[in-house]
Amino acid sequence: MKIAVDAMGGDNAPEVVVQGAFQAAMEWGVDVTLVGDREAIEAYLPAGGDKASIQVHHCKDVVRMDEAPLKAIRQKKDASVAVAFDLHKKGLVDAVLSAGNSGATLAAAILTLGRIKGIERPALTGILPSDNGRVILIDVGANVDCRPIQLFQFGLMADAFARTTLGMTNPRVGLLSIGEEGGKGNEQVRSAHDLFRESHLNFIGNVEGRDIFTGQVQIVVCDGFVGNVVLKLSEGLAEGLFKMLKEEMLGSLAGKTGLLFNRRIFKKFMKRVDYAEYGGAPILGIKGVGIVCHGGSSVKAIKNAVKMAHDLAMEEIQTKLSQQLK
């Protein structure tokens, strides 16, 4: 298994990306191919360690964060993210990971690798901590305007993914809406509800915003607009709440004292809610493995995402998805 890492993508690329990939290679022996400007990459490759599992595939172009994704992918054939997916298409690597322009990563993945037969729209899959294990949120930003059948397919893909890769036995699937009854929600959701109800999935009906992280539901289906708002809101709110709490604590002696006792607990807790633990969001529905990482990914997030890419490739997720979809 070889994982191509877009070394030039991300707010802190190539430094953070190269270091994260390096750590994954060193700790878990994952074979990594860093794609991008050789000189820039090698400047950040730590000295020492057995580098047998790290290769550099040189290319000179980059898709910037603010570029129009589709246009960039069509025009910049030598951009790192395009080259990485090209290596995947040719069978030279088994998965691709990028923390760069996420629209461009999606476009490159879909245009280069193609869709799994029967899937109308590949989707970006968020894996988040819940009160009771993990919760999958699909779609978190690939498709902003979805038809009901596409929402239904998101549910099918996430179900297959949860079973094969996350080891969930009969994941509870919910449709994100604004009321529990099937008649509640917008037109898109009301129609999708019927498709889910008549399917073989373990469909628990509509779920609301407050249910997402409670653990009652393991797969939350929504369009990419709503999912992206939910994802970013959750990250922002968790950070914001702790900032506020810390401010309150540091404002009094009792608070400061309490903080001393709780520092370790805060750390443990932050680890539980930290997206970096999960690394990245897989693109489900493509003929291959693609992972989209947060632009501001830390070294740890990249490292964990490389591991996830490796695991997905090992699991042959796309083969299993195709089979389940039949």
Added chain:
Amino acid sequence: MKIAVDAMGGDNAPEVVVQGAFQAAMEWGVDVTLVGDREAIEAYLPAGGDKASIQVHHCKDVVRMDEAPLKAIRQKKDASVAVAFDLHKKGLVDAVLSAGNSGATLAAAILTLGRIKGIERPALTGILPSDNGRVILIDVGANVDCRPIQLFQFGLMADAFARTTLGMTNPRVGLLSIGEEGGKGNEQVRSAHDLFRESHLNFIGNVEGRDIFTGQVQIVVCDGFVGNVVLKLSEGLAEGLFKMLKEEMLGSLAGKTGLLFNRRIFKKFMKRVDYAEYGGAPILGIKGVGIVCHGGSSVKAIKNAVKMAHDLAMEEIQTKLSQQLK
């Protein structure tokens, strides 16, 4: 100023509603008319206190939480929420508040009082705490499928509301989307972006989920589907995070000790993020004052919502809205 309170609406009605209204009347001298079954209401009216400012308007019917809103309002002319808005229409009260079936409250408000001239769709307005004061989220559930012009009108209404009622001088208005650039988002949001950009509003562009509670933006515009998901997610996440944190703390001696020091701070913090402090969500765009409260509202939430209804009626919000809209 007289405030009609739907005494029969809410998960814990009439008990909690009657007590909240009673406290508002006693503490702030707000004139309250409790609408609903006289016997049931009087059973919960606390003894003592000067009850000059509390009246009961008897009616025998109720809209249940799970009823189809429009049908219920059309058929149950004697339901408490319908009667309350009827009193408003006749000029016998100046505002209405209900913690019952929110769809029915909206339907009664719009059908009975009518819309302000020029407003296509009245909207439900969430008022939430942010890092830097308050943030208005509009719409939080009245309209699930919106056209761009309707989103734009939500912004206009919230702007007028923020200026006249919340004392904001030049509120920063943002459009909730999934990327900062104007070209990002779904079709609805991309078109609305142009309307906002060309308006006189203090439009700061698109905002993302993570920006909602940072205080950078004071009015967040979105459709009622997205807004309702955001509202309920925020409530749920804040509660969930604290539950998790508390579990971690109670699991160790250091944690338990720290918790002793921090109990007061936790309380203070919860007060900052507690929706009950804000009481309810005003319906903007109707010819009158209507407040929708959470079904599970506490006594405090009802009390604060009665105060808000009173303030909005004093401010003659609908007159000011009409003027600003011209």
